[in-house]
Amino acid sequence: MDRRSFLKAFAGAGSLAASGALPAPALSQGAAAKALRFVPQANLANFDPIWGTQYVVRNASQLVWDTLYGVDDKLEPQRQMVEGEEVSSDGLTWTFKLRSGLKFHDGEPVLAKDVVASLARWMARDSMGLMIKALQKEFTAVDDRTIKLVLSAPYPKLLLALGKNNTPMAFIMPERIAKTDPFQQITEYVGSGPMKFARSEWVPGAKAVFEKFADYQPRNEPHSWLAGGKKMLIDRIEWIILPDPATAAAALQNGEVDWWETPIPDLVPVLKKNKSIQVDIADPLGNIGSFRMNHLHPPFNNVKIRRAVQMALSQEDYMRAVVGDDTNLWKPIPSFFTPGTPLYTEEGGDVLKGKRDIDGAKKLLAEAGYAGQPVTCLVAQDQAPLKAMGEVTADLLKKLGMTVDFVATDWGTVGQRRASKSPPGQGGWGMFHTWHAGADCVNPASYIAVRGTGDKAWFGWPDSPAVEKEVAAWFAAKELGEEKAAVARLNKAAMEDVIYVPTGFYYGYQAWRSNVSGIIKGPLPFFWGVAKA
Amino acid sequence: MLAHIFRRIVATIPVMAIVALFVFSLLYIAPGDPAAVIAGEQASPEDVEKIRKGLGLDRPFVSRFGEWSWHILQADLGTSMFTGLPVTQLIVQRLEPTLSLMVVTLILSITIAVPMGVIAAWKAGTWVDRGLMAFAVLGFSVPVFVVGYVLAYVFALELDWFPVQGYTPLSAGFWPWLENLVLPAIALGCVYIALIARITRASMLEVLQQDYIRTARSKGMGQSGILFVHALKNAAVPIVTVIGIGVALLIGGAVVTESVFAIPGLGRLTIDAIVRRDYPVIQGIVLLFSLVYVLVNLAVDVIYTLLDPRIRY
Structure with missing residues (x-):
């Protein structure tokens, strides 16, 4: 039995208990707590929203x-x-x-x-x-x-x-x-x-x-x-940190917590079967998966090599690995911007659509003079989506005949190493995986990942005057039409220069007990208007 | 004896100093960057660098180690890079859950394992012995998190006898406190029970071959008196040793158990600190655990003399 099956089996028992098929609570269920007990996505390790921007x-x-x-x-x-x-x-x-x-x-x-x-x-x-x-x-x-x-x-x-x-x-x-x-x-x-x-x-x-x-x-x-009015209907909110998803699922089913911000896709089918639990998409703006290549060093300092990888990758492969087979949860995205938002554009995104061209990519690699330089691929094993994306990428690069130096490590190490501008063989890197909240990708305002400011750009340090020109145009735009036009040109330029590679768009779920009402979809959990019966 | 205890306590100082140097050095050379974690995913490289400087992480090893050691000498374990709270406060916050878990596990384990081992030795070679030892092997082999999930599945989700997660302080009442600890203690105790039971059995088997046991039997002494009064006391030295060694197992096991059952103890504090590279917290916890381990070994040595008056230091 693998871990996923084990988690499902473990959590599945809870749905039976909660649906009344099993004996009623005996010892552990006291009077329902009046506080709203919320399981956040991560530990609140510090509390300064300017100093620490998690x-x-x-x-x-x-x-x-x-x-x-x-x-x-x-x-x-x-x-x-x-x-x-x-x-x-x-x-x-x-x-x-x-x-x-x-x-x-x-x-x-x-x-x-x-x-x-x-x-x-x-x-x-x-x-x-x-x-x-x-x-x-x-x-x-x-x-x-x-x-x-x-x-x-x-x-x-x-x-x-x-x-x-x-x-x-x-x-x-x-x-x-x-x-x-x-x-x-x-x-x-x-x-x-x-x-x-x-x-x-x-x-x-x-x-x-x-x-x-x-x-x-x-x-x-x-x-x-x-x-609008942030009217609180709850006097006390307790954030309970439950790092283990199986424990969080069980606690939700057992009524020990009221609202779980980020149930993992593996456990969602089990939660959906439980009549005491509501499950819905958490954030309508979703997430954009990505991998970034290092524009400073070979082989990815050559735009043709970046384009070769871009034309060969299948976003479907990435999304099935990250999210699973629930196609309601993901879709390919030939864009750097969040689908369904006013500035969304697919301009220049054809390269990510249609049948993937492995042979064409190999030909482009040969044209670019790729000579087997190793690609140092940083993969955080402690972050499930990143681990999944890393494995898909490694497979893709091998299919293209590239040499992969697969560095399996943890997110803390990736966070440090990706900041290094040294060559990959001297403590630097060739590529790493991450994701962006869709809310950060609705416009260029806070979208540091799409910028092409070279040395001052985000990790990978892409230098793209064409992208920066359109970012400036967007900031100067006075009406929506101008903004749309600027972002469309920006998307095209970013695709051509391969600022980074989007690996797909995906949603996450949230789940809560049925006695809680007023929970809405949003880029973050909003507590105003939430009530607990 | 008192002189021995004093010498051992004094010997603790260089041990702790070496541990301190070792831990600090390891963390210094280990990859990872707390500033990158603090800054968040959208932060620019410049912001990460400024936070790193703000945390003093750009300073040389000697300077950082010297400052940290100086504070340690003043019983100041430093401040968490993330929470901004003193490490001592964080440890004190987490001490009660971990101590509670360890104490309950110890009591549970010794209560079950010692009689198990004694009975297995008494019934050596029978199906009772084989059954008990098979149970011990199983307990030793199955990972703590698997036992934890299974226990939660059966006793929390299906039967709803115990909560799935959390910790209630002892000040809230004995039963609420114990209710949260039963499943974690059983999960954590499995390995410990197996270890103690096997050592008890082996030690008892040796003692039960001794002449004085035969003499006791020939004088008509009852079986329980032979086993628990004469034999067990003389077999106790290895058992006490393994109980002492097992404290290290408990510390390691608590890390996993506290994660599975979401107990806010030192184990989870350790994991959180390692994941985030919160160096002062990691260093403080390792120092604490090292000190506990040294003191447990000292306590075991003292207990030897109480169990066997022939042992002198």
């Missing part, structure tokens, strides 16, 4: 800290902490007015100076923030509720930057905390969001607790992702 930190932070704006389910930024804003006719001067009555968890009012300090810290870490900072001429607190930002050039995406859901989000903290060096961790967790962080109950690796903030003033509009 998704799990952002997801917890949205409970504790609020933002000036928040994107809704149309990915449009809407007012959140601000009452209103004014922009001068030349687009250079922005004035923001805070809502009245906003308070931090320590009882202090939220003031304009807190906003200035918080955004200054955020600007030092966020790619859009850095762009704003580069344009910033003046950024001041005019009075307790008014903030003024003067730019040297218009920045049409300002509200999106302040309300986006990509990490790091522009959270507002008290000035004394926000003055912390952006590369040092904060030590106080005081926000003005709908929940307070119960620091005394925080056991990193085991539990994090959030309690309702009585003085929070939600907006009156209906909630929609990060926009």
